[in-house]
């Protein structure tokens with residue numbers, strides 16, 4: 001059986017809006033929107049991986065807040081896990097430094113304005129449910 005490799009995605013939230021990132025590569029994913037993040041490296045915790053990836057890709061300092069329950073299959077052997085996260089005080093604003101060519105903060109009623117990767121849609125839907133529950 002093939003080992004699963006965890007890809008962590010951030011539901012980065014600021015003022016109730018969610019950050020979506022448009023991939024610039026590889027060609028089959030370019031132009032589609034995702035949750036910024038990446039592969040967890042051997043010996044690294046998913047939360048640490050997410051903080052590292054957000055620093056590399058977006059130039060931001062963040063902390064993870066909570067895991068969004070669930071795990072979604074990507075192209076084998078990858079699976080996607082999602083954590084909500086927030087910017088730390090004093091962090092720079094996110095910039096598309098690596099892997100992305102556009103970023104957009106989406107209010108809850110605009111979440112479906114962007115063309116999410118097909119495999120991200122259930123994860124984004126679950127994330128929204130989770131946020132709604134927390135908002136009461």
Ligand SMILES: Nc1nc2c([nH]c(=O)n2[C@H]2C[C@H](O)[C@@H](COP(=O)(O)OP(=O)(O)OP(=O)(O)O)O2)c(=O)[nH]1
Pocket residue numbers: 007008009029034035036037038039040074075078080099117119120
């Ligand atoms: N980060 C991220 N990757 C996703 C999402 N949905 C999805 O299918 N993927 C895929 C794209 C890639 O094949 C893989 C993650 O790769 P990546 O390129 O973001 O990760 P990485 O920075 O660690 O990659 P690498 O270049 O170091 O190999 O998962 C998503 O929402 N976020």
